[in-house]
Amino acid sequence: MDFGLDWTKSLASEWLQKEQKLWNVLPKLAETLKAISQQLPRGYQEIKPMVWIGPGTTISPTATITGPAIIGANCQIRHGAFVREQVICGNEAIIGNATEVKNSILFDGVQIPHFNYVGDAILGYKAHLGAGAILSNFKSTGDEIHVIIDQKKVGSGLNKLGAILGDRVEIGCNSVLYPGTIIGQDSIVYPLTPVRGTIPAKVIIKNDGKQYARR
Secondary structure, X not given: OOOOOOHHHOOOHHHHOOOOOHHHHHHHHHHHHHHHHOOOOOOOEEEEOOEEEOOOOEEOOOOEEOOOEEEOOXXXXXXXXXXXXXXXXXXXXXXXXXXXXXOEEEOOOXXXXXXXXXXXXXXXXXXXXXXXXXXXXXXXXXXXXXXEEOOEEEEOOOOOOOOEEOOOOEEOOOOEEOOOOEEOOOOEEOOOOEEOOEEOOOEEEOOOOOEEEOO
16 A cells, blocks of 8 residues: 655655555564664764754753654754654654654654644654644554555554554644544645544545545
8 A cells, every 4th residue: 555655754764665564663663763773864862872863953851752762853842742662753843742652653844743642653744733633542442453455444463553644644633533544645634523544645534524635
């Protein structure tokens, strides 16, 4: 399946492209991070054990980063942000106020700036979450999470899996993406919209659940 991702926009691209089922990289993020840390571009600094920061990145004194984590160049880690274990964040990204991210890959230019939760997820180039948007990663029953590929239900083998967002996806304020949601590049989700399954590229999803082609 074409997930609509620009492979040049992530330090993890080499590892992502090895996976036919993209979500399979997520349980391997600890070893992937270790491998990437040994070949980082010039200018990265290890600010504490297993936490590497690129040049030009600013970190608020009230933010918390728990390694292992790699944060790219010219990023903003704002007030109250919580970056948990196994996060690979690209360049010029924003992780903002009261936002939590764990076990995830953020491509360059991702913005998760206000009251967001991103767990066990992959966010493509310049994907953006509106305030309060949540990427749910766990079913209340604890069951295996399934994804929809070519209109067929496919087991992920995981009981924690958030969303996979293509490049430039826009998620409206206070929307919730159910576990295993996939959204194609350049699609837009209206505010206050629950989303599940696989959404094609270049559509608008309104809060009545209907999809409309983008013009």
